Amino acid sequence: MNTTTAGMVFVATLAVALIATYRPLGDYMARVYTSTHHSRVERALYRVGGIDPDADQTWGTYLRSVLAFSGVSVLFLYLFLRVQHWHLFGHPYAVPQMSAHQSFNTAASFVTNTNWQSYSGESALGYVVQMAGLAVQNFLSAAVGMAVVIALVRGFARHRTDRLGNFWVDLTRTCLRILLPITALAAVVLVAGGAVQNFHGYRPVTGLAGGSQSLPGGPVASQEVIKELGTNGGGFFNANSAHPFENPTVWTNWLEIYLILAIGFSLPRTFGRLVGDKRQGLAIVAVMGLLIVGSAVLAETGQAVHHGTVPVAVGAATEGTETRLGVPDSAAFATATTMTSTGAVDSAHDSYTSLGGAVTLLDMMFGEIAPGGTGSGLYGILVLAVLSVFVAGLMVGRTPEYLGKKIAGREVKLASLYLLTTPTLVLVGTALAMALPGERAAMANAGPHGLSEVLYAFTSAANNNGSAFAGLAVNTAWYNTALGVVMLLGRLLPMIFVLGLAGSLARQRAVPASAGTLPTHRLQFVGLLTGVTLIVVALTYFPALALGPLAEGLH
């Protein structure tokens, strides 16, 4: 089998595995969110937390719970990072103090499910903060995204109510019934592959050639799996999933990609179940599938054809790629990580061919909806669906409806605000960085590639992705603060609009479908939604892309 065929089979097996998971995992998650039963552990948690699990919240209360929890989390993680160098934590190696701006950046990054890292894990962090600070947010930030989308789905499913469910219950169930069982199992599998899980610190060894090497340890496997499943992406080590102790073998690479995509691709089934029409979920997952397959084909082609001066000189796009993983499987990982909000990398995107690199950037600009971050991907695409039925309504001159709910002024305004948030953050942030001489100098590459680095950084932060064209020197007070603020706004503003939309939808009574209703489960709608997504992205970002990677690729 040659490299290209092997890469195609690799992608195909992932697709088959995800299709096989769609129903069981989607149905399971639907049961989790509709069950009236609280387990004993959950009851204990609610009791200590002072929470009435059977209290149904309005969208305002739900939102305030989300914001309170996120605020407390940022503050807690910030303080934890500021004191993580204390000897109290019994580090097996010297851990430096983290600066205030970097701690803020890192706290914002992990709470917003971005996992942008302006530090390198092996030298900057101790085991305790990785485990009890960062990895906890890997679970919780993913669970918050899931909770918010479930509230939105309830908005569609419920009628004439102001109640959307209970945030604390949704959060707890997501962690304990969905994320924890999968991660616990997958962590052990990853250890079997060679991912490390110990508390040894650095082990000095004398290599065969006489040189010395310090082999790292750490609770890596347990953090690695939730990093993928929760679409977080923050690596234990600087090299992230390219590091052999995080992603030791070719099959752990496959498993990690699967974990990145598993929940995102199954949630549409949960959505279909909850709104009482499984075909609606199928239509949404079809759009996700179309977009990610298109993106994978482009990324794989860009990397395989390896256009560009250095790739032609080398004879392949191997710079920044691990031998065991190879170019096609790395491009598959890159597609999965940028089409979700993961941002883990198993190869250096900065060294990708211009066109391969442009695809990863474009993927994030889609707003990460195919399938997107755990939870956030589905609410992203549902907002686009609302916009799509509105566009269709304009074409035929009828009041648009989606899932039996009228899409009127308030809904369209909230959807538009949602869609304008990230592009505004990306473009204003990039423009500001380019206008400041010191920030411009932080680029590692000159010319269009340098612009791509900055554009990538802000796109990654605003979309809560976290992957990087890592050449950019971002551990400065300005970048840490600016990107930290962009991450928080890029996460919380959309959540406000989504929950507002949920509240507004839930209040309505169901509109019976009539002859003028656009069916939203047919191919026609799949095409419409795909088209609207492509057009929104193209119109927003094309000028910036033309100045960066496209200028470089056509050079």
Added chain:
Amino acid sequence: MARFTATARQYTAAVRILVLFTVLLGVAYPLAVTAVAQVPGLKSRADGSLVTTGGQVVGSRLIGQPFTDAKGNALVQYLQTRPSAAGTGATGYDPTASGASNLGPESVLDTLPDPAKPGDTGKQSLLTQVCTRSQTVGALEGVDGARPFCTPGGVGAVLAVFHAGPGYQGPITRVVSVNEACPAQPFLADYQGVTVQCATFGPDYTAGQVVPIRGSAPAHPAVPADAVTASGSGLDPDISPAYARLQAARVAKARGVGLGQVLAVIDKHTSGRDLGFLGEPRVNALQVNLDLDRSYPYHTG
């Protein structure tokens, strides 16, 4: 007041839930996974897949190491691993600083050394790094190190072409080979009738049109791709079978054994794609070198 109490309740709940989950997901969960990882079979992997010889730990099966002297020169008796961007040392492969070069596909312009600063080495573009490595490996293995877009001297073959008019229009006034510092003889005597000059430190040549010159090197050079590029982690334990086999003759000569014997050891540690489609074929360099030391010890002199 009622609103204030409601808000206070939200925040109290947030703090309590966060603390509870920190204990559960941040302490109990990783410790439980660590406990399970202590069972025989898993433990050695959880501890880092260490490799021992003669009771001494010499590294990890999964973490690449340099088989060079402290200056980064290849030790002829060993299979060499890939170039590495991990750490700042001459040899790379520093597990305390894993990472990639992060240099882009059009990184073709070197920063030349500043003659006013003694010891300044400048900053090589990715293209020049690739060209230099190709020449070094070619010389070591006795094959042609030529590559597209590389000068015979082993730097990036890149011209800055200055035109009389704006927008790269009008007659060419000046051509500089930007990566060849004076007094070097440029790799090309003239470009479209204009004499090519060597470069000096200081001027910004990007004002000209940057033109990489393909040259006549074969599209599939004798030195394999992985031998001239750094990995994503800088800790890649593997090399391609092509690169391993290219090194076999030199290793056999150094150890005074037949080529076939070294190739047999390499084949023993070559893995194909898992299940026929996962990843790429690869050779674990540490395992080959350990096996070679065991079977055909190297004697200096």
